[in-house]
Amino acid sequence: MQVKDNTFLITGAASGLGAATAERLVAAGGRVVLCDLSDAVEAHAERLGEASRAIRGDVTSGDEIQAAVDAAVELSEGRGLAGVVHCAGVVSVAKLVDREGNPADLDAYNRTIQINLVGTFNVMRLAAAAMAKNAAGEDGERGVIINTASIAAFDGQVGQCAYSASKAGVVSMSLPAARELSRHGVRVMAIAPGVFETPMMSEIPDEAAQALAASVPFPKRLGKPDEFARLAEQIINNAMLNGEVIRLDGGIRMQ
Template structure:
C-alpha cells in the first residue's frame, strides 16, 4: 500500500508510539485521525500534522464509531494503528491483599477489548473500499508487548491483555482475508515513552543496558519505521513482530 493520499486512524496518537506514528504517516503524505483521550495534546499534534482529532475511549463503541466516521469523511480509510493502552503494575497477592479485580478488568477492557473494538469498526468501513490494484482494502496494526511472552512480576493484568492481542492476530487476519484486509501486531520491547520517562534516570539507564543490541531504549521513530514497512509490504499478514533488540525480560 502506498501511504500517500490515504487516511489513517492512530489511537493513542497524542503521545509516545502513537504520536511518532502519526507524524510519520503525515510526512509520507497520509491524512491522520488521532483518536485519544488527551484532548489538548491530541488537538495540538493534529494541528501540527494537518490531521484531525477525535476524543476517543477505544473501549466505547460510540467513540470508536465517531473516529471511524471522521476518517471516512476525510477520504479513503486504509489504515488503523492501535497504540492506546495502559500499563498498571500490581502483584496477584501484594502487601494490601489480592490484586484489585477492577484494575485487572480495566486493563483487559482498554488494551484488549479496546483494540478489538477499533479493529472491527475500522475493518467494517475498509470492507466498503474499492480495492487497490493488489486487491487490498486496508491494513490493521495493533500493539502488543514483549510482556505477552515474558511477563514480569506485577504484570499479570498487562501481560494477559497483551497476550490477548497476540492471540487474536492470526484469526482476525484469516477472518478478513476475503475482504482484502491485512492484520498485524507489533510487540515492542523497552521503549522511551512518556510512561517510561517518568522513571528515575538510573532506572532508564539500567533498562537500556539490558537490551542486547542496540543497547538503548527503543524510540517512537523505531516503531513508526516498522509500521511504515508493514503498510508497504503486502505479504506481511497475520503475524506478530517483536521489536525489542533481542531482549528477553527477567522476572523483575
C-alpha cells in the same frame, strides 16, 4: 498499499508511539485522524497541518470509535479508511498478593483488560467494517490493521499479570483476525515493542529505566518512537506482511 494519498486512523496519537506514527505517515503524504483521550491530541493535529484531524475518543466506547472511523472516512475524500495503527493502551503493575498479604484489586485488572484487549477488539471490528466497503486495490487489498502488543506478552515480569494477559490477547487475535478478514482484503498485523522512550516509561524511576536500557543486547538503549513508526510504515507498504507479530526490541528478553 502506499501511504501517500491514503487515510489512516491512529489511536493513542497524542504522544509516544502513536504521535510518532502520525508524523511519519503525514510526512509520507498520508492523511491521519488522531484519536486520544488527552487534550494534547488537538495540539498535535494542528502541528501536523491540514492532512490531520483530531478527535477525542475512548477505545472502549463503540460510539466514540465509530465517530473516529467516520471522521477518517470523511477526511479520505471518497477513498475510505485505508488503515489503522492502534497504539492506545495502559501499563499496569500489581502483584497477585502484596507484601501485606492483600489480594490484587480486581477492578484494576478489569480496567487493564478492557482498555488493552477489549479496546483493541473494538477498534478492529469498527475499522474492518469500514475498510470492507473500500474499492479493492492491488492484490484485492482494502485495508490494514496494525495493533500494538508488547514483549510482556511473551516475557511477562512479576506484577504484570494483567498487562501481560492483555497484550497476549492482542497477539492471539492477530492470526484469526487476519484469516477472517482475508476475504475482505484486510490485513492484520501486530508490533510487540520492547522498552521504548514513551510517556509510560517516564513513570518509572530513572535507575530502573537505565537498567532496562542496559539490558538490551543491541543497541544498548531504549527504543525511539520513530523506530516503531518506521516499522508501521513498512507494514503498510508490504502486502505480504499479514497475520504476524513482530518483536521490535533490540533482542531483549525480560527476566
